[in-house]
Amino acid sequence: MENAIQTTVLGGGSFGTAMAQVLAENGHPVRLWMRSAEQAEAIRHTRINHQYFPELELDSLVEPTTDMGGAIEQAELVFVALPSKVFRDVIRNAAGHFRDQQMVVSLTKGIERDGFRLMSQVLKEELPGTRVGVLSGPNLAGELVQHEITASVIASEDRELRERVQQALGNAYFRIYANLDVYGVELGGALKNIYAVVSGLADARGMGENTKSMLITRSLAEMSRFAVSMGANPMTFLGLAGVGDLIVTCSSSLSRNYRVGYAVGQGSTLDEAVTELGQVAEGVRTLELVHEKAIELDVYMPLVRGLYQILYRGASITDVVGALMNATQNSDVEFILPRQGEGSAI
Ligand SMILES: NC(=O)c1ccc[n+]([C@@H]2O[C@H](COP(=O)([O-])OP(=O)(O)OC[C@H]3O[C@@H](n4cnc5c(N)ncnc54)[C@H](O)[C@@H]3O)[C@@H](O)[C@H]2O)c1
Numbered sequence: 001m002e003n004a005i006q007t008t009v010l011g012g013g014s015f016g017t018a019m020a021q022v023l024a025e026n027g028h029p030v031r032l033w034m035r036s037a038e039q040a041e042a043i044r045h046t047r048i049n050h051q052y053f054p055e056l057e058l059d060s061l062v063e064p065t066t067d068m069g070g071a072i073e074q075a076e077l078v079f080v081a082l083p084s085k086v087f088r089d090v091i092r093n094a095a096g097h098f099r100d101q102q103m104v105v106s107l108t109k110g111i112e113r114d115g116f117r118l119m120s121q122v123l124k125e126e127l128p129g130t131r132v133g134v135l136s137g138p139n140l141a142g143e144l145v146q147h148e149i150t151a152s153v154i155a156s157e158d159r160e161l162r163e164r165v166q167q168a169l170g171n172a173y174f175r176i177y178a179n180l181d182v183y184g185v186e187l188g189g190a191l192k193n194i195y196a197v198v199s200g201l202a203d204a205r206g207m208g209e210n211t212k213s214m215l216i217t218r219s220l221a222e223m224s225r226f227a228v229s230m231g232a233n234p235m236t237f238l239g240l241a242g243v244g245d246l247i248v249t250c251s252s253s254l255s256r257n258y259r260v261g262y263a264v265g266q267g268s269t270l271d272e273a274v275t276e277l278g279q280v281a282e283g284v285r286t287l288e289l290v291h292e293k294a295i296e297l298d299v300y301m302p303l304v305r306g307l308y309q310i311l312y313r314g315a316s317i318t319d320v321v322g323a324l325m326n327a328t329q330n331s332d333v334e335f336i337l338p339r340q341g342e343g344s345a346i
């Protein structure tokens with residue numbers, strides 16, 4: 001195709017495969033890098049990634065590979081779809097293959113344990129000289145590959161990168177908006193996973209529609225309040241990468257975070273729920289990190305605290321819900337009012 005962009009996706013899991021398919025359907029050659037030679041070989045022969053999308057025939061422009069050096073060196077645009085837990089190690093091992101000014105976009109919605117870093121910060125540290133962006137929005141992989149109409153946000157300080165990503169990914173079912181708030185877009189994507197676990201848990205206990213509305217609304221307030229305390233722009237949380245992604249992840253059983261919450265709500269232990277899932281649910285780890293950070297910064301996060309008590313301290317769901325509904329702290333104001341001389345708080 002004229003104007004085809006050479007692309008690479010690092011990570012052959014659910015989202016890496018879905019994004020590779022979108023790029024290929026748009027006419028761009030994609031090298032889909034994965035660590036398992038067996039999996040790459042199977043995909044090459046069957047055109048199917050059996051582990052993640054047994055019903056999806058991959059476009060002929062998707063080339064599965066285990067040759068990371070070749071995949072990176074030939075690409076104009078590199079997307080990274082790896083769990084946050086392994087993100088830095090994989091990128092560090094591959095660093096020698098990247099070139100100056102190459103465009104690298106994180107698709108990962110998580111936080112690094114050491115130093116509470118987001119993935120764009122990891123990319124900037126490990127790959128100095130490259131141009132970095134993050135893509136985030138209401139993008140369940142299972143719906144994307146079905147061409148269900150949706151949108152996402154590419155955030156980067158680099159205008160050419162934003163435009164290239166819009167060209168590469170945009171199509172009749174996927175609209176890509178640009179944003180300059182890299183930190184806010186990325187933080188929104190990571191935080192909403194926590195509330196998806198809460199929502200799944202509540203659904204398993206038979207929550208009503210009023211309850212769901214309350215939960216999502218208070219989740220948005222809580223994550224925005226945390227983001228403001230971290231220096232992010234609260235307006236970003238009213239967009240696709242904030243409330244947009246929060247709504248879908250809290251509402252759909254296609255969300256892995258929601259599914260972990262649902263399983264715990266039905267009586268599984270956290271370990272059982274995560275093992276049964278067999279894919280990454282970033283919210284489980286993010287919860288621990290945000291819980292710790294909220295204490296350090298003295299940010300009021302009752303939902304994070306309640307979920308942490310249930311998942312990591314063995315508290316009963318009934319007791320936590322009772323405590324949340326009877327809490328006196330801030331219970332008389334919907335919005336936490338800024339103190340004299342401070343910026344807005346939600
Ligand atoms: N699935 C979605 O709908 C979706 C949508 C948007 C963003 N994301 C984000 O994308 C990221 C990846 O999610 P996913 O859905 O692809 O997860 P997944 O669990 O489906 O796949 C993760 C992939 O990473 C691979 N992997 C794990 N450790 C590795 C290592 N050390 N080296 C190389 N490969 C390794 C696994 O083999 C697997 O193929 C997450 O941060 C997630 O939040 C997912």
Ligand SMILES: O=P(O)(O)OC[C@H](O)CO
Nearest residue numbers: 137138139140255256257
């Ligand atoms: O399946 P989850 O819970 O990781 O969510 C997937 C995406 O982040 C939804 O936008």
